[in-house]
Amino acid sequence: MGRGDRRARGGRRIAAAAQAGPTPGGAARARVESHELIELASGWEAAGSAPGEHAGPDALEGLAWAPAAVPGTAAGVLRAAGMAPWEIPAEALDGKDWWFRTSFAAMDRRRDEVEDVLVFEGLATVAEAYLNGRLIHESSSMFERAGVEVGDLLAEHNELVICCRALTPLLARSRRPRARWRTRLVAQAGLRFFRTMLIGRAPGFAPGPAVVGPWRPVRLERRRALAVTALELRPSVVGADGVLSVRIGLRALGTAVPERVSVELDGGAHGHHRGELELSGGEARGSLSVPDVALWWPHTHGEPSLYGVRLLVEGAGESHSIDAGRVGFRVLEGGGERLESDGLALRINGEAVFVRGAVWTPLEAGGDAPSREVLGTVLRSLRDGGLNMVRIPGVGAYESAAFHDLCDELGILVWQDFMFANLDYPESDAEFLDGVRAEVQQLLDELGGRPSLVVLCGSSEVAQQVAMLGLDPRLADGALFGELLPGLVAASGVDTIYVPSAPWGGDLPFRPDRGVANYYGIGAYRRPLDDARLSGVRFAAECLAFANVPEPDALDELGGAGRALAVHDPRWKAGVPRDEGSGWDFDDLRDHYLAALYDVDPFELRAVDNERYLELSRALTGEVMAETFGEWRRAASPCGGAIVQWLRDLRPGAGWGLLDHRGAPKVAYHHLRRALAPVAVWSTDEGLSGIAVHVANDRPWPLLGRLRVALYRDFEVRVEEVELELELAAHASVEHGVEALLGRFVDVSWAYRFGPPTHDVVALSLEDAEGRLLSQSFRLPVGRPLEREAQARLGLNASITPRGADAFELSVRSGRFAYGVRVDVPGFTASDDAFSVEPGGERRIELERDNGAGAGAAPAGATIAALNLAGRVPIMMEEAS
Numbered sequence: 001m002g003r004g005d006r007r008a009r010g011g012r013r014i015a016a017a018a019q020a021g022p023t024p025g026g027a028a029r030a031r032v033e034s035h036e037l038i039e040l041a042s043g044w045e046a047a048g049s050a051p052g053e054h055a056g057p058d059a060l061e062g063l064a065w066a067p068a069a070v071p072g073t074a075a076g077v078l079r080a081a082g083m084a085p086w087e088i089p090a091e092a093l094d095g096k097d098w099w100f101r102t103s104f105a106a107m108d109r110r111r112d113e114v115e116d117v118l119v120f121e122g123l124a125t126v127a128e129a130y131l132n133g134r135l136i137h138e139s140s141s142m143f144e145r146a147g148v149e150v151g152d153l154l155a156e157h158n159e160l161v162i163c164c165r166a167l168t169p170l171l172a173r174s175r176r177p178r179a180r181w182r183t184r185l186v187a188q189a190g191l192r193f194f195r196t197m198l199i200g201r202a203p204g205f206a207p208g209p210a211v212v213g214p215w216r217p218v219r220l221e222r223r224r225a226l227a228v229t230a231l232e233l234r235p236s237v238v239g240a241d242g243v244l245s246v247r248i249g250l251r252a253l254g255t256a257v258p259e260r261v262s263v264e265l266d267g268g269a270h271g272h273h274r275g276e277l278e279l280s281g282g283e284a285r286g287s288l289s290v291p292d293v294a295l296w297w298p299h300t301h302g303e304p305s306l307y308g309v310r311l312l313v314e315g316a317g318e319s320h321s322i323d324a325g326r327v328g329f330r331v332l333e334g335g336g337e338r339l340e341s342d343g344l345a346l347r348i349n350g351e352a353v354f355v356r357g358a359v360w361t362p363l364e365a366g367g368d369a370p371s372r373e374v375l376g377t378v379l380r381s382l383r384d385g386g387l388n389m390v391r392i393p394g395v396g397a398y399e400s401a402a403f404h405d406l407c408d409e410l411g412i413l414v415w416q417d418f419m420f421a422n423l424d425y426p427e428s429d430a431e432f433l434d435g436v437r438a439e440v441q442q443l444l445d446e447l448g449g450r451p452s453l454v455v456l457c458g459s460s461e462v463a464q465q466v467a468m469l470g471l472d473p474r475l476a477d478g479a480l481f482g483e484l485l486p487g488l489v490a491a492s493g494v495d496t497i498y499v500p501s502a503p504w505g506g507d508l509p510f511r512p513d514r515g516v517a518n519y520y521g522i523g524a525y526r527r528p529l530d531d532a533r534l535s536g537v538r539f540a541a542e543c544l545a546f547a548n549v550p551e552p553d554a555l556d557e558l559g560g561a562g563r564a565l566a567v568h569d570p571r572w573k574a575g576v577p578r579d580e581g582s583g584w585d586f587d588d589l590r591d592h593y594l595a596a597l598y599d600v601d602p603f604e605l606r607a608v609d610n611e612r613y614l615e616l617s618r619a620l621t622g623e624v625m626a627e628t629f630g631e632w633r634r635a636a637s638p639c640g641g642a643i644v645q646w647l648r649d650l651r652p653g654a655g656w657g658l659l660d661h662r663g664a665p666k667v668a669y670h671h672l673r674r675a676l677a678p679v680a681v682w683s684t685d686e687g688l689s690g691i692a693v694h695v696a697n698d699r700p701w702p703l704l705g706r707l708r709v710a711l712y713r714d715f716e717v718r719v720e721e722v723e724l725e726l727e728l729a730a731h732a733s734v735e736h737g738v739e740a741l742l743g744r745f746v747d748v749s750w751a752y753r754f755g756p757p758t759h760d761v762v763a764l765s766l767e768d769a770e771g772r773l774l775s776q777s778f779r780l781p782v783g784r785p786l787e788r789e790a791q792a793r794l795g796l797n798a799s800i801t802p803r804g805a806d807a808f809e810l811s812v813r814s815g816r817f818a819y820g821v822r823v824d825v826p827g828f829t830a831s832d833d834a835f836s837v838e839p840g841g842e843r844r845i846e847l848e849r850d851n852g853a854g855a856g857a858a859p860a861g862a863t864i865a866a867l868n869l870a871g872r873v874p875i876m877m878e879e880a881s
Contacts, residue, residue: 028445029324029325029446030324031322032226032321034320035222035224036222038220040070040102040160041070041071041218043104044070045068046098047066048096049097049099052097052169054097056128056135069369070218071121071214071217071364072368072369074212075210078209078367085208085367086208088209094168094212098164098212100162101160102159102160103158104220113254115149115222117150118136118147119145119218119220120144121217121218123162123213123214124142124164125139125164127162129161129162131150131153131154131160132155132159142195143419143442144195144439162218164213167210170190171194173190175190179192181465181469183422183465184580185198185422186198186203187201188201192423193432195439197210197211197395197419198396199365199395199396199397202395202580205577206361224253225256226251226252226258228322229249230248230283230445233309234448234495235449240291241289242290242329243289244263244307246287246309248261248284249282255316256316258279258313259316260276260279261276262276262314263276263277263310264311266307267294273288277311290329295328298411298413301348301731302699302700304409304410304451306328307328308323309327310322327449328408332497333346339504340504342538343517344455344499344640346641352731353641354632354633356387356389356672358382358391358645359646360391361650372406375403376406378647378659379403383410385658386675386676386677386678388412389413389454389641389643390414391417392414392415393417393646394459395460397419404453418456420458421459422460422465424475427478427479433479437488441488444489448494453496456497456498456499457498457499463476463509464503467510473509476501477500486500502516513538513638516539519540519542524579524589526589526592528596529627529628529631536638537632537638537642540642542645543644545586546656546668547586547587548621548655549614550653550660555653559571566610575649575652577655577656590617590654593621594617597784598784600786617654618666619671619867628642629675629676630694633676635694644658646658648660658672674835677775679766681765681766681775682694682777683738690739690748690751691739691779692735692736694735695707695735696733697728697731698731702729705726707723707736708763709723709763710762711763712839714760716816716817719759722743746759760783761839762779762780763776763839764776765838776835784819788867788868788870793816794815795816796866796869796873797873797876800825800859800876806856807847810825810830810846810862810875811842811844812845813837813841813842817836818868819866819867820834820868821843823845823862824863824864826860830848831846831848862874
């Protein structure tokens with residue numbers, strides 16, 4: 001049944017509802033003090049029906065209704081009924097019409113100065129909305145934000161019904177233009193005609209559940225006195241001053257016509273500033289200068305300073321305050337003509353920023369709409385992991401205002417894809433392009449002025465898809481990606497770098513030594529670790545996708561029931577990504593590197609000792625990631641940064657995530673956190689040129705401290721040690737050769753091999769002026785110590801000491817080199833894990849009580865383990881000093 005058929009059977013469209021249409025994103029950021037926002041978030045229920053069985057909201061009582069959350073999805077309804085999201089069959093979502101309904105009471109209104117607008121932040125995907133039986137809104141894009149004036153329809157008691165039509169029969173229809181290429185990313189090529197999320201519909205890495213339903217908030221806005229029709233905030237930096245350019249569109253709802261508009265900036269400790277805007281008709285424009293402005297920095301390089309923006313509208317003896325959110329002032333460089341050859345070399349406020357990021361996976365894909373608190377928890381994990389960028393990929397969905405507010409606050413850079421990936425989108429279809437134009441304009445209005453936004457990318461892998469199929473590269477640079485998207489970005493005045501596609505650049509867009517790459521040399525292409533340097537990576541928009549093994553309790557959700565689930569089990573394999581149509585998956589790739597780097601037979605190991613196999617697998621991927629980033633981060637590298645594929649798993653299992661599906665860190669996360677910390681020491685193996693030590697100080701103040709290098713034989717006996725006093729400027733790095741520091745040749749990398757190795761551990765320690773450890777890393781030129789030793793032989797022990805009312809410190813000590821130490825303190829999270837301990841050394845770790853753990857109770861049942869320790873060691877509890 002087509003859209004026209006549904007309209008005919010659903011009721012006539014009335015004048016009050018004829019104003020349905022997109023709500024500008026910038027205006028959505030404005031909160032008028034006199035307006036009342038009523039979130040329609042309670043009393044919802046949902047039911048599925050056969051496609052087309054019901055044309056409208058009549059005769060729905062026979063359906064099997066169940067409680068529903070809005071914002072939420074059909075998958076969330078099924079999850080609440082006891083079905084795990086990853087067990088929901090696709091046809092239970094895209095194969096049905098899904099109905100959502102609620103009721104609410106209206107309020108008294110004065111018609112001369114009030115309008116009531118129902119706002120739909122996002123309906124997935126082909127949807128209709130009915131108020132009191134009347135069709136008021138239709139949508140064909142889950143990315144559309146729309147508002148409908150419904151004042152004439154409101155009654156004392158109201159029923160709102162939303163229908164999300166089955167996508168499967170719509171996808172089956174033949175549509176033109178025909179696709180010029182096909183992709184294995186999704187099974188249904190018809191998805192190119194629909195503006196919806198591909199995550200949830202990509203069999204290889206994200207098979208489900210699909211997002212279906214009112215996945216973003218639905219609210220009634222009671223607007224009084226005036227309405228904001230447009231809002232544009234464009235901050236810039238001129239010399240030492242910040243300049244905020246403002247344009248606001250206003251519409252009077254009664255007789256109180258605006259007569260004066262002013263703008264205020266509140267920078268907290270950075271001062272308060274106010275200026276007048278020039279009002280002409282229904283629009284006010286102007287700019288406000290902020291002397292000696294506090295700049296916004298990514299958290300790795302400084303303080304993410306923000307200024308609150310408030311507009312004051314006065315007229316007819318009344319004044320109305322408008323909260324316009326917050327802006328940040330920063331200078332962005334790194335795009336332009338050299339992007340295609342040199343890649344993304346980001347500079348913020350004149351300083352080079354090595355980007356380290358992760359690809360975001362929308363939390364709605366699990367069936368639950370995330371709260372601001374949940375989003376904040378995940379984004380703080382990203383920040384605390386040393387990462388400074390998040391990429392919102394073209395296979396996902398645009399994120400909420402709360403998400404971007406948090407990125408601004410936390411100092412997290414945002415790479416924003418437009419929602420296009422791999423497919424041949426119908427760019428010759430004028431109606432399709434009109435919808436894209438409205439979608440993009442909303443996004444640009446919403447993100448303009450946000451300091452965290454630094455990259456807008458036209459698509460994910462469209463240019464690569466064309467090139468790898470041997471087609472004319474111009475197919476990826478047509479009306480949509482070559483004209484419409486870059487034109488809209490340029491016209492918006494949003495201060496960002498535009499990348500046409502990822503990957504992009506060079507004679508072939510997937511070559512990593514030009515432009516922006518998706519780098520899978522280390523990973524899917526099974527290249528050795530030195531390929532990170534040989535490939536000359538300029539910038540990796542995606543990289544290092546590994547089947548990262550989560551902790552045992554996360555695997556229990558796969559049905560392990562307290563025992564280590566074997567990797568050949570179908571329940572395990574359901575959580576492992578794969579390239580659709582390939583005869584391998586990402587477990588196989590991890591096993592390849594396990595054999596190459598740990599010198600073990602993965603098949604034999606998991607056959608005789610599955611738990612040991614999982615222990616080593618957890619450590620392996622983190623070590624590979626840390627080693628690769630160390631290569632790219634060194635000062636002499638041409639690489640401007642890299643983004644790991646991805647941050648958080650969609651389902652239980654060994655997915656690509658640094659965090660598991662619950663948001664808990666995997667071992668790989670801890671390895672990266674140490675390697676990517678703003679202040680860090682690490683090394684690279686330079687072969688016959690020895691071992692190079694690298695120290696980075698990304699912070700905005702000088703580093704005064706000490707670099708200590710120690711060499712050990714037999715994983716215990718110190719044979720060499722040297723210290724160097726360091727004075728490293730802000731935003732600087734330095735490189736030293738170990739043998740140059742020692743003052744003599746010791747074959748530190750064991751490359752010449754004139755005889756047996758004289759050492760097997762190279763310990764690198766960075767300490768501050770007071771001797772506190774800032775960063776530590778190790779290089780093992782002879783190989784990893786995988787033979788398990790008794791505690792008495794290794795000398796590994798630990799104790800916990802109270803450091804306040806509810807604070808504890810863990811001290812870990814070892815006589816010999818302790819490799820890959822794991823901490824288990826029930827009810828607490830350790831500030832570090834999966835670390836190694838220098839022979840005769842000590843590591844001190846903070847313990848933070850988990851949410852819900854008993855306040856005031858001391859840690860109990862704590863143990864530590866290590867990859868070269870037989871068994872586990874109890875942690876002793878000590879008295880407070």
